[in-house]
Amino acid sequence: MAEFRDAAGTCIVIGGGLAGLTAALAMAPEPVILLTKAPLGFEASSVLAQGGVAASLGPDDDFSLHLADTLEAGDGFCDEAAARTILAAAPAAIETLIRLGAPFDRDGKGNLLLGLEAAHSRRRIVHAGGDSSGREIMRALTRRVRETPSITVIEGIAARRLVVDDNAITGVIANTSCGPVLFASNRVVIATGGIGGLFQYGTNPAGSFGQGLALAAKAGAVMADLEFVQFHPTALDSESFPLKLISETVRGEGAILIDETGRRFMAEAPGAELAPRDVVARAVWREMAAGHRVFLDARDSVGADFPRRFPAIAGFCQGAGVDPVTQPIPIRPAAHYHMGGIAVDLAGRSSVEGLWACGEAACTGLHGANRLASNSLLEAAVCGRFVAESIAGTSPPRRRKPSFDAAQIVGSDPAPIRPILTAAAGVLRESDGLSQAAQALLPLARSGGAASDPAIVALMIVIAALRRRESRGAHARTDFPGQDRKAQRTTLRLEDALIEARELSSAMAL
Template sequence: MKKSDVMIIGSGIAALQLAHHLSADKNVMILTKSNIKASNSSLAQGGIAASVGSDDHFYNHGKDTMEAGRFHNNEEVVLQVVSEAPQLIYELRDAGCPFDEAPSGQLILGMEGAHSRNRIVHSGGDATGKHVIDFLVETLTNNVSVIENIFVYELLLNDKEECIGVKAKDQDGEIQYFYADHIVIATGGCGYLYSLSSSSPTVTGDGIAMAFLSGAEIADMEFIQFHPTMLVKNGEVKGLISEAVRGQGARLVTKSGTAIMAEVHPLKDLAPRHIVSQTIFDYIQSGEEIFLDITSIDRFEEKFPTITALCLENQIDLKGGLIPVVPGSHFLMGGIKVNMDGQTNISGLYAVGEAACTGLHGANRLASNSLLEGLSFGKRLALFLNKFESKQNTIGIPFHNQHGTVSPVAIPDLTELRKKMMERVGIVRTEKGLQQQKNWLEGFFRLDQQPPSLDDCTIDEIQRFLSTVIALLITDAALVRTESRGGHFRLDYPSEDENLGSKQLIYQYCKGRLALNEHNKAKDHAGAVFS
C-alpha cells in the first residue's frame, strides 16, 4: 500500500507551487500521467499578470479581470488574487526564479489584451511557463516524491463519502492503488478535446471527469476560451502565437492587408479574447485567411525566440511579416467547484489550477491570469493543509466500489470527438448544433448513468471515456445557458442576459441521479468593489 500525507495528481504550476509550500515534514507524492514537465503551464508563452508597475494598482488589475470575465467572476476571489499577485512574483524572484529585468533591476512589464496597464511579468521573453516550471521542478525538496507515466482514473471513497485515495494504471496496464490524507486534483483543463487547440495532448479533462463521477460539483463548463492566434499550416495548429506579440504592436489582417479589428472594439487588436476570436472566425467562415502582421515590431526574433523557432520549424517566412493564424481552444474557465482554500464538496478532495473553478476568471480569463491563479491557489491550499497533522497509516483502508461492474460498450474515437466539438461546441454555438452533439455523445454515455467499471479498459480507452464525460458537461451547459457571455457565444442568443449573468450552472452526479443546480454568484461578491 502506498500512503502519503498529500497526494497531488498533475504537475503544472499549481501542483508544483503547492508542493513547494507544503511543510517539509509532510510526505508528498506527485502522480503525473506523462513527464513531470509535460503540462500546459510549461507551454505558456505569456507571462504572469501582477500590478508591480509604479503607475498600476491591484484595483486596476481587478477591474480588467472583471471586465474580461463579463462580471460573472466571484469578486471576493478576484480581490484576493490580484492584491497578492505582486508578493507572489517577488517571492519567486527572491527564491531564484529568473524574470526579465532592465539593467536597473526593474522588472520589464509587457502589455496583453484587455489589460489597461503594462503589467505582464515575463521570463525568457516568450518562455515564461517553461522557465517557471523548470525552476519549481529543480527546487523540489526531498519530502516530495514524483511518479511519472501513471494514469489516475478513479477516486476512492470510504463509507462516509470521504476521498481517501485513487486508482491508477501504470504503463503495463497494471492497476495501482494510492492512499492519502488529502488528495488534490491539479490535472489541468480540457483544451485538447477540440481539434484546433493550443493544449498539450495530455490535457483532456481526466481529473474533472473522475471528480464528477465521484459526486464532486462541476461548474461553468460552458465557458471555454478560444485563443485568437494559433499558428496554422495546412489546416493544422502548429503552436500558439502569444498575445504579447499583439501587445508589441502586431495587427490582425486579411491577405490584402485590411486590419480586421480596427472598427470592432476600442482596444482593437488587444480587445478581449472572445471578441477577437469571434471576429477572426467570421472572416474565416466567409473564406478569408487571417494573418498576424508583425512588420511594425523591431527585433522580433530577439523578443520572441520561442515563436521565431516555431515559425522557422514550420517554414513560415518571417521576412514577409505575416504569420497565418486561426482561433483555437485554449483555456477552461469552469471545472471542479472549490472555495478559497481549494476545498471541494467532497471531504478530503481538493482542486487547484485549471481543473478548478475558483471564480477568478468568470466567463472569460484575462490574459496571463492563469499562471497567477496557479501560484495563488497552490500556495493558499498548502497553507491550509499545513494546519493538519498526519493521520496514522492504516493497512487495508476500506473503500466502496462506486462504479459499475460493466465496462463501457462503445467509446468514441478521439479524433472524431475533437472534430465534432470544434464544429458544434466551438467558437460560435447554436441550439441545433449543440443538440446534435449531445445526442451523439449520449449514444455512448449519459450523465445520469452509473459510471461503468474502467478496470478492464486500456489507458487509451479510459481517457476516451473520460473525454466523453467532459464533452457532455460542456455541451449540456452550453445548451442550457441561453445567452452569450465571454467565451460562450450563442448565435441564436447573441446578447448578454442580465438575469443569467450571476447564475452559475453546477452539475453533480450522486448515487444514480444527475442534479443541475443554479447558484446565484451575486451572493459571492464582496460589495461591488470593482464596479
C-alpha cells in the same frame, strides 16, 4: 485488484504543472506524492505559457486597476471576493517565484520588465526569456521539486479513479506500466490542467483533455462554469497538434490582424487587436467563415527585431515555413483555456471531503466568463499555495482501508470526442448543434471504454452550454446573441448532466 500502497498521512498531488508543483513545494516538509503522466517539466500547459504572470507592480499600476480589468474581462461573472484575494496576493507570488529561481526578465538597472497584453490597462506582465515564461518558470520549480526530500515524484503514471466513501476521499487508482496501483490517502489535490485536448484545434498538450474533471465528476464533485471555454484568437494555422500559440504580447507590441488582401478588419473595433480575447476570436472566426484566411502582421511593428523579442515564436514559425520578419503569420482561433472546472472555495476545497483542486482544473470564480490574459499562471501560483495552507490545517479522519476492483480501469482516448465537441461547442454555438452533440456523447460517456472519461467532460460542457441561453464572455450562442441580466453562474453534477442528456436524446428520438 490493484496493487495497494498505503499513503495514509501523505497528500497526493495529481498533475505536474505550475499549480501542482507550487502546492507540493508549499507543503514541504510534509510528505507529498506527486503523480504525473509525463516526465516532470514536460507536456504541461504551464510549460507552453508564453506571456507570463500578471501582477500590479508598475509605478503607474495598482491592485484596483488589475481588479477592474479582471472584472471587465469576466463579463459580470467573476467572483469579486475571490478575485480581490487572488490578485492582492500577486506581488507576493512573484517574490516567491523569484525566490524559487524563476529568471524573470529585467532591464539594465535590475528592474523587472513588464509586458502589455490585451484588455490590460497597464503593463503588468512579468515574463521570462521573452516569450518563454512558462518554460523558464517550470524549469526552476522542477529543479526545486527534485531537490525537496519530502516530495516523491512518480512519473509515467495516470490517475484513473478516485475512491470515495460517504462523500470523502479514501484513495486514488492509477495506471502504471506494471498495472493499476491503489494509493490509500484521505487528501488529494487535482492539478491536471485544462481541456484543450478535447478539441481538434487547441493549444494545450494532447493529453490535457479534462482527466481531473472526470475524476472529480465521477466522485460526485460539483462543477462550475463549464460552458466558458476561451479560444485564443491567434494560434499558428498549421498541421501540428496542438497548435503553436502566437502570444498576445505580439499584438501588445503593435502587430495587426489582416486578411489575405491586407485588409485590417479589427481597426474600428473598440480596443482593436487588443480587445478581449473572446471579441478578437469571434472576429477572426467570422472572417474565416466568410472564406478568408487570417494573418497576424508584425512586419511594421516589430520587424527585424522579431527573432530577438520573440525567439520561441520565431522558431516555430520558421519551422512552419513562415518568416515573421518578412511575412504575415497565418493564424486561427484555438481552444486555449477553460474558465470552468471543479467548483472550489478560495482554499481549493471541493464539495467532496478531502479533495482539493487548483490551477486550470479548478474554478475559483477569478476568471468569470472570460479570463484576463496571464491571470492563469498567477492563479496557479497563488492558489497552489492556498491549497497547501488549507491542507496543513486539516487532520484527515481515519477511514477504513479502501478497496476497488481495478479490472475495468482502462486508458483514455479523446480522439473520438474532438470532432463532436469542435463542431458543437466552438467559438460560436447554437441549440441544434449542442443537442446533437449531447446525443452523440451520451453513449460514449456511459461506455466505460477509452473514450468514456473525455466524453464525460465534453458532455458536461455541452449540457452547461445548453443551459446558458445567452451570450456572455467566451460563450457565444448564435440563437441567443444577447445577455440575460438575470443569468447566474452554472453549477452541475455528472448525474444531472447524464439525466438531462438522456431526456434530450429521448425527445430527439420522438
